[in-house]
Amino acid sequence: MAAQAPTLQVPKDAELLQAQSDLWRHSLCYVTSTGLRCAIKLGIPTAIHHLGGVTSLPDLITALSLPPAKLPYLRRLMRMLVTMGVFAKADTASDGTTELFRLNALSSILVDGVDADEHHCQTSFVLAATSSHYLEASLGLSDWFKKDFGEGPPPSPFEEVHGVPLLDENTASLNPELDQLVIEAMAAHDNLGIGTIMRECHDLFKGLDSLTDCCGGDGTTARAIVKAHPHLKCTVLDLPKVIHNAPAHDVINFVAGDMFHTIPPAQAVMLKLVLLHWDDEDCVKILAQCKKAIPSREEGGKVIIIEVLVNPSLGPIIHESQVLFDVVMMTVTKGGQRDQSSWAEIFKKAGFSDYKIVKKLGARAVFEVDP
Template sequence: MAPQAPPAIKVPKDAELLQAQADLWRHSLYYLTSMGLRCAIKLGIPTAIHRLGGFASLPDLITALSLPKSKTPFLGRLMRVLVTSGVFASADNNNDELFRLTPRSSILVDGVEADEHYSQTSFVLAATSRHYAEAALGLADWFKKDIVGPVPSPFEDVHGATLFDESTAALDEELDELVNEGLAAHDNLGIGTILRECHDLFKGLDSLTDCCGGDGTTARAIAKAHPHVKCTVLDLPKVIEKAPVDGVVNYVAGDLFHSVPHSQAVMLKLVLHHWSDDDCVKILSQCRSAIPSREEGGKVIIIEIVVGPSMGPIMYEAQLLMDMLMLVNTRGRQRAEKDWRELFMKAGFSDCKIVKKMGARGVFEVYP
């Protein structure tokens, strides 16, 4: 059959044409907002505003950050973009513009000792690093490659290294540190909310294993809120050897692909999205083997992003962007509720329920 000529293109009307061009500007240049955010963190702007009492003028910031006065107008242009994107807020005070923190920038303040404050600066710096950007730039070439066997991520394809692996440190030690710090901060943020909103999640448990629990921050929070629960953290030896020994949490060095310590409940918090479906089934199977029957209180607690539009367009966009982050940098993905349920059943579990949806995340109880 002879190829058909493509249909005539429909030229947008004047207003649509101009709007389309402006929209393409926005989408093409969004990376400059990301780089502006990175710049603000590298300069220490959120922390400076906090230390200045929560409000700061441009001259205040120039002085506090030890920047040349000649850069004042340029700093103003950077702040204007970040105010427009909601990172900071501003108000006039006797014709002097003052900048203040918003919830977005408050979690970018470093050096603060406060319950539930987990600075997200490392996450942002890793996400805006040249290594992540180079992996994303290689996305089109990656799609064109016909690969036999497990498909490596674009990050692996470009850099020859895997995130959260010794190969990351060999690639760039600073990136490896940022990635691990960012992962810990990302995972620990919100545990207080979960404990308050899902108090019954840990009720009646006598023991719990937190898989990939890092330094035990989450496990210690659970033990503090529920002293009757004996908490164990399972993580790789290189992580466990740096964990604090305080007697509150028991630490076990190991690999969740091979063995999970026996306990009444096992928790996987923002772990599975890094892995393929096949790998998730292997992990979940180990978790199922580590717990007693449902009648004896056995369950796996899963805390993960649940992709879906129910939380509104902004949260949905954030979930989809996090899925793109997984696509570019790992072999995992973010999943919808249906995908999660299918995965649990494939791993041999009998039932599951969503205890609560909070922001982009959902809290599952999965039963053997």
């Protein structure tokens, strides 16, 4: 005889109304993502920048070459994006009635076409994260949980839905435009904040004579390191298709290869936002190759790891973004975000003797791992 279900405790009136509002928010949060995507596709952040950083809706309509009849609909989109913190309201115009909208810190990193050392536009990251391929993988999550894949690590939901993994040599066969967008998105995401890292962790590279930047992409990070430490011989290792498009540089040595098989020797190896794409077993394999590529601890060998460090003490907003990112990584790759105990266990399994957290920078942490 089946056990009788316990009596459901019905929330009180105020709790019930709050619960309904929370349910709306969680069920409709995709509208924030699609609204953000819409703003980028229309070019709203860049248009506001060219209008001096502050604009009225009529001026924005004109700058975007949108039909004037769309003004009330644009107002509703902007109201939502302001509420969600993507844009900000400025002081009302001198006529006392005209609404003014401005860029804030978030929308400033969505401005295209700015040539500045520390400006790494994040539009490609948003467009990749809100692409139909990512969304289809997310929609297949419940089926993925139900399916028994047998022994060994299961494929990611992305691979299960689309037939090929993301961040793989075969991704281009699924969709070349998506493959290129993801490469651009990773570069934009990984390079954001490199200036902060160099300022806050300048001593991390002191005393080194050589460094290999694994999955260093187009060499943006390596160039920033060499600029701050001109004596340092820097090598960038990445897949052939990435290295093929890297700009020429007379100081940085670009090597096409696979970090699972071999890593160019150096006094230090750096992994910046790389391991989040891989499961624990693969992280151990990658780190084992890093250990082979560096000298002993006594000779100054070390691995520098810059990764997200999941920590509730960072506050609800940052922690929420970390756990959201974790589930995205679980969905589109085999990786994820990790807390300190998980990182410590991986370092130990890879054969490293010790580690320390050099600096915590927002959601990220800079680790120094000793052989």
